[in-house]
Amino acid sequence: MTELHIAIKDLRGALRSRFFIGVAVFVPLLVTALFFFAFGGQVSQAGKGPGMAPVRTVVVNQDAGQLQLGRLVANMLSGPQLRDIVSCTEVGDTVVARRVLARRQADVAVIIPAGFSAAALDSAGSAEVLVLADPVKTIGPAVVQAVLQRLLDGLSGSKILLNTYRSAARAAGVVPDGRVIAGLMQQYQEAAQGGGAAVAVRAPGAGEDVSAMFRRMMASIFSGLMVFFAFYTGAYTALSLVREHEDGTLARLFTVPVGRARILGGKMLSVVGTVAIQAVVLVVASTLLFGLRWGQAGSSALALVGTVVASSGFGVMLASFIKSTRQGGPVLGGGLSVAGMLGGLFTQAVPNMPAALSKVALALPQGWVIRGWNMSIAGRSATDMLVPFGVMLLWGAACFAVGVLVFRRRFA
Amino acid sequence: MPDNAIEVRDLTKAYREVVAVGSISFEVRRGEVFSLLGPNGAGKSTAISVISGLLQPDSGDARVMGHSVTKESMAARRCMGVVPQEVALYNDMSARENLVFWGRMYGLSGRNLERRVDEMLKAVGLTDRQKGRVATYSGGMKRRVNIAAALLHTPQVVIMDEPTVGIDPQSRRHILDYVKELNRQGMSVLYTTHYMEEAEELSNRIAIMDKGKVIACGTRDELVRLVGEQARVDLAVTGEPEEAAEAWRKVAGVSRATVEQGRVAVLAGDSNAVVPRLFERAAQLGFRIGSVEIREPNLETVFLALTGRALRD
Numbered sequence: 001m002t003e004l005h006i007a008i009k010d011l012r013g014a015l016r017s018r019f020f021i022g023v024a025v026f027v028p029l030l031v032t033a034l035f036f037f038a039f040g041g042q043v044s045q046a047g048k049g050p051g052m053a054p055v056r057t058v059v060v061n062q063d064a065g066q067l068q069l070g071r072l073v074a075n076m077l078s079g080p081q082l083r084d085i086v087s088c089t090e091v092g093d094t095v096v097a098r099r100v101l102a103r104r105q106a107d108v109a110v111i112i113p114a115g116f117s118a119a120a121l122d123s124a125g126s127a128e129v130l131v132l133a134d135p136v137k138t139i140g141p142a143v144v145q146a147v148l149q150r151l152l153d154g155l156s157g158s159k160i161l162l163n164t165y166r167s168a169a170r171a172a173g174v175v176p177d178g179r180v181i182a183g184l185m186q187q188y189q190e191a192a193q194g195g196g197a198a199v200a201v202r203a204p205g206a207g208e209d210v211s212a213m214f215r216r217m218m219a220s221i222f223s224g225l226m227v228f229f230a231f232y233t234g235a236y237t238a239l240s241l242v243r244e245h246e247d248g249t250l251a252r253l254f255t256v257p258v259g260r261a262r263i264l265g266g267k268m269l270s271v272v273g274t275v276a277i278q279a280v281v282l283v284v285a286s287t288l289l290f291g292l293r294w295g296q297a298g299s300s301a302l303a304l305v306g307t308v309v310a311s312s313g314f315g316v317m318l319a320s321f322i323k324s325t326r327q328g329g330p331v332l333g334g335g336l337s338v339a340g341m342l343g344g345l346f347t348q349a350v351p352n353m354p355a356a357l358s359k360v361a362l363a364l365p366q367g368w369v370i371r372g373w374n375m376s377i378a379g380r381s382a383t384d385m386l387v388p389f390g391v392m393l394l395w396g397a398a399c400f401a402v403g404v405l406v407f408r409r410r411f412a
Numbered sequence: 413m414p415d416n417a418i419e420v421r422d423l424t425k426a427y428r429e430v431v432a433v434g435s436i437s438f439e440v441r442r443g444e445v446f447s448l449l450g451p452n453g454a455g456k457s458t459a460i461s462v463i464s465g466l467l468q469p470d471s472g473d474a475r476v477m478g479h480s481v482t483k484e485s486m487a488a489r490r491c492m493g494v495v496p497q498e499v500a501l502y503n504d505m506s507a508r509e510n511l512v513f514w515g516r517m518y519g520l521s522g523r524n525l526e527r528r529v530d531e532m533l534k535a536v537g538l539t540d541r542q543k544g545r546v547a548t549y550s551g552g553m554k555r556r557v558n559i560a561a562a563l564l565h566t567p568q569v570v571i572m573d574e575p576t577v578g579i580d581p582q583s584r585r586h587i588l589d590y591v592k593e594l595n596r597q598g599m600s601v602l603y604t605t606h607y608m609e610e611a612e613e614l615s616n617r618i619a620i621m622d623k624g625k626v627i628a629c630g631t632r633d634e635l636v637r638l639v640g641e642q643a644r645v646d647l648a649v650t651g652e653p654e655e656a657a658e659a660w661r662k663v664a665g666v667s668r669a670t671v672e673q674g675r676v677a678v679l680a681g682d683s684n685a686v687v688p689r690l691f692e693r694a695a696q697l698g699f700r701i702g703s704v705e706i707r708e709p710n711l712e713t714v715f716l717a718l719t720g721r722a723l724r725d
């Protein structure tokens with residue numbers, strides 16, 4: 001019971017500390033929120049939760065040709081298939097489009113020039129669409145350009161089809177029929193938009209909505225932050241032993257009729273309890289606030305327990321080498337940042353990292369903890385998680401043993 | 413039940429080469445206030461740290477209510493309450509929360525704990541401020557909570573390490589009166605101080621410590637008798653006080669003359685006879701005496717006589 005009283009006292013102290021709450025809970029959530037909004041999470045899609053915001057696009061269609069290919073492009077941009085990606089509005093002329101863009105009421109303006117259809121169908125001509133963009137926007141214009149490129153590639157294909165039809169008609173001594181040409185163009189565009197494709201590419205995640213992919217990516221980023229701050233909390237809480245030593249309360253504790261091993265046990269219990277509360281709060285808060293997905297319940301529970309054990313043990317070990325609270329700031333900040341970087345906490349969302357870095361990461365507890373979370377987020381089962389979970393426990397136990405040994409030599 | 417609340421025998425504690433406490437022995441009788449008096453660095457706090465179980469002695473032992481602090485440390489700690497020199501409380505907790513926590517550490521629980529906390533808050537006059545965070549308290553209030561935390565389990569022995577250092581006179585008075593009250597309630601008190609007045613006012617017996625040794629031990633009167641009925645004469649002189657002290661050491665009736673903070677302190681058996689001779693010798697050597705103060709024998713005189721230094725040095 002004495003250990004529990006000491007742990008509760010420390011927990012209460014931690015929960016009353018605005019600095020601690022700020023660093024342990026609000027900072028990781030805040031950084032995630034910044035990532036979330038930076039990558040377009042402001043808009044909440046009805047019934048889907050937060051996701052990528054559609055690119056606000058204005059279209060000026062000046063094409064008045066017989067086939068009205070400009071109308072075709074404008075309709076496709078505002079069609080239901082692109083509704084989640086592009087939010088399209090038509091305006092009357094280029095001046096209005098530029099004004100809307102300048103006022104940042106739109107991210108992209110698409111100008112379809114007069115004569116677009118004629119140029120597109122002329123065997124020697126070349127049709128062009130002008131894309132204007134807010135210079136500070138990068139992702140939105142790139143998305144619209146990619147969509148347009150796909151549409152215009154379709155037009156190029158239909159142009160080849162048209163030329164083939166004209167050549168065949170000429171060879172047969174027949175005058176090309178405008179209605180036949182319009183029908184062919186319509187069929188080609190429908191085929192180019194995915195209907196009955198002869199060849200299709202399938203990839204993992206294909207078919208998953210944009211919002212789910214986005215949340216998976218955010219979970220990956222947030223798990224790195226969460227693990228970093230869990231390790232920070234472990235060390236910061238363990239540092240309370242040094243703090244109590246300086247304040248004289250540890251010496252006083254050693255005069256009460258309680259063994260020193262039990263007093264140290266109570267302090268260690270408080271470290272585990274504080275990290276556990278922090279990890280649970282972060283997982284729950286990120287799920288509720290950002291809709292992050294952490295994988296199967298069993299897998300994420302193993303990752304959570306592993307995080308608590310490994311970060312508590314590592315924190316106790318790190319704190320045991322700190323002589324004073326003045327040393328604490330630089331050692332905690334520097335040591336944990338370096339270990340976090342080497343452990344891959346800040347780069348694990350980056351694809352194709354060098355293999356050497358991945359190997360280095362596995363030489364640190366941080367590397368194994370983040371590996372566990374990545375597996376859980378990727379939907380791996382609890383059985384698949386047993387190896388990283390076991391390594392996390394081993395790391396935690398080993399670090400914990402070293403830390404307690406050093407503390408006992410110092411204070412017992 | 414043992415006659416002595418605390419027994420210290422041949423206690424030695426060194427920090428590497430430095431001997432903080434060298435083979436000291438004394439006992440605190442049941443029901444008495446016993447003071448360890450000495451300047452800073454005399455070894456008082458080290459002695460108390462060993463007795464309270466905070467440090468292991470290099471040799472020797474101490475017993476608290478018959479329990480060895482080295483072999484039966486838990487039993488010894490249950491019998492005593494330790495008031496550390498520095499305030500050792502949790503600043504982010506209220507006085508009540510602190511007392512509840514320390515009470516639990518002493519094994520109290522439930523209604524008994526709540527009752528004792530209420531009693532101690534009342535005893536130190538902090539019932540009204542019990543819910544305020546300790547960080548917001550004045551130095552004197554913190555000191556009072558610091559004392560209360562050591563008394564929750566109603567110990568038979570209270571060990572107080574310079575509890576009045578750095579506080580205002582009013583709080584100091586409050587603490588001294590409270591120590592007397594504890595003693596009236598039957599508690600044995602081991603009190604360390606470098607204030608002679610506190611030791612004289614509180615103590616049944618006093619041990620004077622210097623450089624890790626107990627150099628004298630007894631009641632105030634017994635200690636004073638060690639140096640005879642010598643009075644202390646403090647003189648302010650023009651010129652070099654060292655030269656004046658050197659000259660006055662040879663004056664008949666002077667047993668010791670030292671310089672302290674620019675003044676010459678002279679010990680003399682018959683101050684009425686000696687003071688005129690001091691003036692006479694000063695005139696011969698061309699010194700002028702600016703002021704003279706004659707003090708009756710006290711612990712300061714004893715310390716000066718035994719060590720050649722003032723207690724406050």
